[in-house]
Amino acid sequence: MHSHINKFIETAREELKNEPSQMFLMMVSLGAPILRQIGMSSFPDIAAAESYSRAIRADVIARLPELLEEFEKNAKARGAKVLWAKDAAEANNIILDIAYRGDVSYVMKGKSMITEEIGLNDHLIKNGVEVFETDLGEVITQNLNLHPFHLVGPAINVPPEKISEAFLKKGIIKKASTDPVELGGGARKYLRDKFRNLQMGIVGVNMAVAETGTIINVENEGNIRLIKSSPKTLVAIMSLEKVVPTIKDAIYMTRMLTRNCTGQKITSYVSMDTGPKKPDEQDGPEELYIIILDNGRSEIYRDFKTREILKCIRCGACLNTCPVYTKIGGYPYGATYCGPVGQVLTPMLAGIESTADLYRACTLCGMCKQICPAGIDHPSLLLSYRARQIELKKQKGKKTMQSRGENAMAGLISLGMSHGWLWNFGLKITRPLMNSLAKDGYIGSIPMGAQGWFGCRDLRAIPSKTFHETWNDLPSLPEPSGSASKKEDS
Amino acid sequence: MPAREEILERLKSATKRQNVDRPAKPTLSEITLNREQMIQRFESELSGRTGVLYQAGDKEDALRILLDIITAEGLKSFVASSEKIHGVDIAFLCSKNGLSVTIPKDLADRDSLRNAAFAADAGITSADFAVAETGTLGLIFSHNHPRLLSIAPPLHIAIISVKDLYPVYENVMEIVFKNTKEIPSQFSFITGPSATSDIQGIEFKGMHGPKKVFVIMIMQE
Amino acid sequence: MKVSLFIPCTVDIMMPEIGVAAHTLLSVLGMQTIYHKEQTCCGQPLFNAGYRDEAKRVAKHFIEVFGEDDCIISPAGSCVCMVKYHYPELLADEPSWHKRACGLAGRIHELSQYIVDVLKVTDVGAKYTGKVAYHESCHVLRGLNISDQPKKLIAGVEGAQFVEFDNSTACCGFGGEFAIGYPDISEAMVRDKAANFIKSGADVLLLCEPGCLLNISGYLHRNHPQKTARHLASFLADNLKKV
Numbered sequence: 001m002h003s004h005i006n007k008f009i010e011t012a013r014e015e016l017k018n019e020p021s022q023m024f025l026m027m028v029s030l031g032a033p034i035l036r037q038i039g040m041s042s043f044p045d046i047a048a049a050e051s052y053s054r055a056i057r058a059d060v061i062a063r064l065p066e067l068l069e070e071f072e073k074n075a076k077a078r079g080a081k082v083l084w085a086k087d088a089a090e091a092n093n094i095i096l097d098i099a100y101r102g103d104v105s106y107v108m109k110g111k112s113m114i115t116e117e118i119g120l121n122d123h124l125i126k127n128g129v130e131v132f133e134t135d136l137g138e139v140i141t142q143n144l145n146l147h148p149f150h151l152v153g154p155a156i157n158v159p160p161e162k163i164s165e166a167f168l169k170k171g172i173i174k175k176a177s178t179d180p181v182e183l184g185g186g187a188r189k190y191l192r193d194k195f196r197n198l199q200m201g202i203v204g205v206n207m208a209v210a211e212t213g214t215i216i217n218v219e220n221e222g223n224i225r226l227i228k229s230s231p232k233t234l235v236a237i238m239s240l241e242k243v244v245p246t247i248k249d250a251i252y253m254t255r256m257l258t259r260n261c262t263g264q265k266i267t268s269y270v271s272m273d274t275g276p277k278k279p280d281e282q283d284g285p286e287e288l289y290i291i292i293l294d295n296g297r298s299e300i301y302r303d304f305k306t307r308e309i310l311k312c313i314r315c316g317a318c319l320n321t322c323p324v325y326t327k328i329g330g331y332p333y334g335a336t337y338c339g340p341v342g343q344v345l346t347p348m349l350a351g352i353e354s355t356a357d358l359y360r361a362c363t364l365c366g367m368c369k370q371i372c373p374a375g376i377d378h379p380s381l382l383l384s385y386r387a388r389q390i391e392l393k394k395q396k397g398k399k400t401m402q403s404r405g406e407n408a409m410a411g412l413i414s415l416g417m418s419h420g421w422l423w424n425f426g427l428k429i430t431r432p433l434m435n436s437l438a439k440d441g442y443i444g445s446i447p448m449g450a451q452g453w454f455g456c457r458d459l460r461a462i463p464s465k466t467f468h469e470t471w472n473d474l475p476s477l478p479e480p481s482g483s484a485s486k487k488e489d490s
Numbered sequence: 491m492p493a494r495e496e497i498l499e500r501l502k503s504a505t506k507r508q509n510v511d512r513p514a515k516p517t518l519s520e521i522t523l524n525r526e527q528m529i530q531r532f533e534s535e536l537s538g539r540t541g542v543l544y545q546a547g548d549k550e551d552a553l554r555i556l557l558d559i560i561t562a563e564g565l566k567s568f569v570a571s572s573e574k575i576h577g578v579d580i581a582f583l584c585s586k587n588g589l590s591v592t593i594p595k596d597l598a599d600r601d602s603l604r605n606a607a608f609a610a611d612a613g614i615t616s617a618d619f620a621v622a623e624t625g626t627l628g629l630i631f632s633h634n635h636p637r638l639l640s641i642a643p644p645l646h647i648a649i650i651s652v653k654d655l656y657p658v659y660e661n662v663m664e665i666v667f668k669n670t671k672e673i674p675s676q677f678s679f680i681t682g683p684s685a686t687s688d689i690q691g692i693e694f695k696g697m698h699g700p701k702k703v704f705v706i707m708i709m710q711e
Numbered sequence: 712m713k714v715s716l717f718i719p720c721t722v723d724i725m726m727p728e729i730g731v732a733a734h735t736l737l738s739v740l741g742m743q744t745i746y747h748k749e750q751t752c753c754g755q756p757l758f759n760a761g762y763r764d765e766a767k768r769v770a771k772h773f774i775e776v777f778g779e780d781d782c783i784i785s786p787a788g789s790c791v792c793m794v795k796y797h798y799p800e801l802l803a804d805e806p807s808w809h810k811r812a813c814g815l816a817g818r819i820h821e822l823s824q825y826i827v828d829v830l831k832v833t834d835v836g837a838k839y840t841g842k843v844a845y846h847e848s849c850h851v852l853r854g855l856n857i858s859d860q861p862k863k864l865i866a867g868v869e870g871a872q873f874v875e876f877d878n879s880t881a882c883c884g885f886g887g888e889f890a891i892g893y894p895d896i897s898e899a900m901v902r903d904k905a906a907n908f909i910k911s912g913a914d915v916l917l918l919c920e921p922g923c924l925l926n927i928s929g930y931l932h933r934n935h936p937q938k939t940a941r942h943l944a945s946f947l948a949d950n951l952k953k954v
Binding site (some may be wrong): 014166324328361367386413415442452465471474 | 752760881
Binding site (some may be wrong): 052069136140159160226240265277281282284298301302309 | 562608
C-alpha cells in the first residue's frame with residue numbers, strides 16, 4: 001500500500017515537470033469545481049444541503065459501533081454472511097479462503113480502494129488466484145503497474161499510447177490504437193467472457209445501511225452490477241466507517257457523493273443489495289459475504305481528534321480543490337489515498353514518523369475543509385499530526401543533531417517571543433547578519449538555512465528599524481475633523 | 491479475541507461520544523413537480539445522458555414504437571423479463587418479425603441465463619419506477635425479473651407506465667424498503683447508459699453495461 | 712476611542728511600514744492607537760511547525776500583553792486566526808488561561824474588517840489613478856470570512872479601478888514553512904498567482920496578509936521587477952489625499 005511516501009519531494013518535482021500530468025491537473029483544477037457547482041446547484045439551498053450531509057456523517061461517527069451492530073443484525077437476517085477482519089492479513093486470508101472453497105481460478109473486482117489498501121490483488125495472485133480488475137481506470141493501472149493519479153480517475157492522466165502498448169501486450173486489444181473508445185471497447189470485449197463465466201466476484205461498498213442490512217454501490221460503467229449478478233459467490237468488503245443509519249440517509253449521501261465526485265447528479269447505476277439472491281431467483285449471488293474491516297480504524301476512532309477522518313465518503317472533492325494536489329497529482333503521495341484525504345488518513349495508517357511530508361506539504365489554505373461534504377477539518381488534523389511528530393521527537397529524545405538542534409531552536413524562538421526585550425535584542429543581532437547578504441536592498445540567497453525560499457524569490461533586506469524601534473518616532477496625526485488623536489505607549 | 495469482539499470493544503470504549511442533532515433536512519425542489527413537469531424533467535434528464543424517452547398512448551402504440559426501435563437499431567435477438575410487459579406483447583412481436591426472444595423463466599439454470607443475456611442484442615424489461623429528478627429507472631429484481639437482462643446486453647429497452655413516475659428517489663425508496671421482510675435482494679437505480687471517462691477524461695458510453703437506453707412510457711393508465 | 716495595535720512579527724521585522732500605515736489609517740479615522748512594546752509575535756510559526764508547548768508559552772505572553780484591551784487590531788489575517796481560533800484550542804487544558812483566550816477572541820479584529828464593519832467607513836480619503844487587483848489570502852477569506860471589506864475599501868479609493876483576476880482566491884503558495892520546505896510546489900503556486908495578476912493588467916496587487924506579501928513581492932522582484940504587490944493598509948495610507 002505505501003511504497004514511496006519517502007520520495008514525496010522528488011516525485012513532486014518530477015510531476016511538476018511532466019507535461020501530460022500538468023495538463024490534466026489544470027483540467028481537473030478548472031473543470032472539477034465548476035462541474036461540482038453545477039451539480040450542487042440542483043439543491044435550492046447548497047449550504048443547507050452541505051450542513052445536512054455533514055450532520056449525517058457526524059451522526060455515523062457518534063454512533064458507529066451501534067450502527068455496525070444494527071447493520072450486521074439486519075444483513076444476517078437476510079442471509080448475508082457477515083465477517084469481521086482486524087487487519088489486512090485477516091481480510092486477505094478470509095477472501096482467499098472463500099476463493100479456495102469455491103475452487104475458483106479467477107475473480108473479478110469492482111473498484112475498491114480498501115482492497116488496494118490491503119494489497120488484496122497481490123495476495124490472491126501469489127496464492128494462485130488470478131485477479132481481473134474491471135473498472136477501466138483500474139484495468140489500466142493494473143496492467144501498467146501504476147499508482148493512482150487521482151482517487152476517482154486513477155489513470156486519467158495516462159497517455160493513450162501507453163495504454164495501447166500495455167493492452168497489446170496483454171492481448172486486451174489486437175491492434176494498436178490511441179482512441180479511448182477503441183481502447184475501452186477492447187477492455188469490454190476482453191472481459192466479457194470472464195464476466196459471463198464468473199464464479200466469484202469482489203466489490204467494495206459505498207454505503208452499508210444499518211436500518212436494512214443493505215449494501216450500496218455507486219458506478220457508471222456497469223462492471224459492479226455485472227459482478228453482483230453473474231457469479232454464485234459475491235464478496236463485499238467495507239472498511240468500518242462505511243455504515244449509514246437509514247436508507248433515506250443513504251440516498252441523500254448518494255446525491256452528495258456523486259455531485260462532489262464528478263459533478264453528476266447521479267451515476268449511471270446505484271445498486272442496493274440486501275442479502276444474497278432469493279431461492280427462486282435466477283441470477284445474483286447464492287452466497288453474499290460482507291467483510292467489515294478495521295485495519296487501524298478502531299484506533300483512529302478511539303482518538304477523539306482523529307475520529308473525524310472516518311467521516312470521509314471518498315468523493316475526491318478535496319483533491320480537486322487542493323492547490324498542492326492540483327500541482328503534483330497523485331503519485332507523490334505514495335499510497336492508495338492521495339490529496340488531502342491521503343494526507344489525513346495515511347499518517348494514521350502508516351505511522352506519523354514515516355509520513356512527515358504528507359502532513360507538512362500543506363499551506364493550510366482550507367479549501368478542502370470548505371468543500372468537504374462530510375465535514376472533515378483537514379487543516380486541523382494536519383496541524384495535530386505536526387504536533388504529534390514533534391512530541392514523538394522530544395519523547396524519544398532523538399539523538400540526531402538535526403532534531404536536537406530544531407527543538408533547541410524552537411525553544412529559543414519561543415523564549416524570544418515571550419519576552420519583548422529578548423525579541424528586540426535578538427533582532428538587533430540577526431539583522432546586520434542577514435543584511436550583509438543583501439544587494440541593492442534585496443537578499444537573493446543565503447549560505448545555509450531556509451534556502452528553499454530563494455530558489456524563485458528574493459527577500460527585501462531587513463529595514464534598519466523594526467516597528468518597535470519606529471514607534472517612538474511616529475507623529476501623532478491631527479484628525480481632520482478636529483478631535484485630537486494621540487498614540488500611546490503602554 | 492475474535493475480530494468482531496475486539497473491534498466492537500475498541501469502538502465502544504472510545505470516550506466522549508456525543509449525539510448529534512441534525513438540522514432540518516433540506517427540501518428538494520422536485521417534489522412540487524406535477525405530472526406534466528415530471529415527464530418533461532424525466533425526458534430532459536434522460537436525454538442529457540443520451541437516453542431516449544418515447545411516450546406511447548397505449549400498449550399498441552408502445553408495440554409500434556418498440557418495433558421502430560428494433561428496426562432502427564437492427565436488433566435481432568433479445569432477452570425479455572416476460573412475454574408481455576405492461577400488456578405489450580413482445581413474444582408476439584418477435585414471432586411475427588422473425589426475431590428471437592428468450593424469457594428467463596424458460597431457462598433451466600444460471601448458466602443458460604448468463605449465456606442468453608450476454609448473447610442478446612438487447613434486453614427488454616419492465617421498470618417498477620421512474621424518477622423525474624434525474625431521468626432514472628428503478629428496477630426491483632426478483633424471480634420474475636433477473637438482474638442481467640438490463641446490464642449484460644449492449645442495449646436496454648425499458649417499458650414503463652406513467653403512473654409509476656415519481657418526483658424524487660425518496661418516493662420510491664419508501665415503497666421498496668417499506669417492509670423489511672420484503673426488501674428485494676437487489677434494487678437498482680438506472681440512469682441512462684453505461685459510461686466512463688477514465689481515459690484522458692474523454693467520456694464514452696457503453697463501457698460494460700448498455701451503450702444505449704430507450705424508455706417507452708405508456709401514458710394510458 | 713482607543714485601539715490596541717497588534718503588529719505581527721513579519722511586519723515588525725520585515726515590513727514595519729505596514730504597521731505605520733495601520734497606525735496612520737486608524738489615527739486619520741479618529742482612533743487613539745496604543746502599542747504595547749512587550750508584544751512580539753502570536754506564535755503561529757511555532758504552532759504550525761508542531762511546537763505546541765513553545766507556542767503556548769508565546770500565547771500566554773500575548774494574553775498577558777493584550778489581555779485587558781477592549782479592541783485589538785492587526786493587519787494580518789492569519790495572526791488574527793491564530794489568536795481567535797487556536798489560542799482557545801492551545802490552552803484548552805488550562806481553564807483560567809482558556810477563559811482568557813476565549814475572551815480575547817472576541818476582541819481582536821483584522822484591520823479592514825474593523826474599518827468597514829465597526830467604524831462603518833469605506834472611504835478613508837485615498838486617491839489613486841490606476842487599476843487595482845486584490846488577492847484573497849486563505850486565512851482572511853476562508854479563516855475569517857473577510858472578502859467584501861477590503862474590496863469596499865478599494866472601491867472607496869477615488870480614481871482606483873478594481874480589476875478582477877483569475878483564481879484570485881487561490882493560495883499563493885506561502886504557507887509559512889511550506890515555502891521553504893516544499894520550494895518546487897510553492898514556486899509553481901506563486902508563479903501562477905503572479906501570472907494571473909500580470910494577465911489582468913492591474914497596476915498593483917493588494918492584499919491583507921504579510922506572509923502572502925513577502926511571498927508574492929519576493930517572487931515579483933526576482934522575476935517581474937516592474938510589477939508590485941502591496942499591503943492594502945500601506946496602499947491606502949500612502950495614497951491619502953493631502954489635507
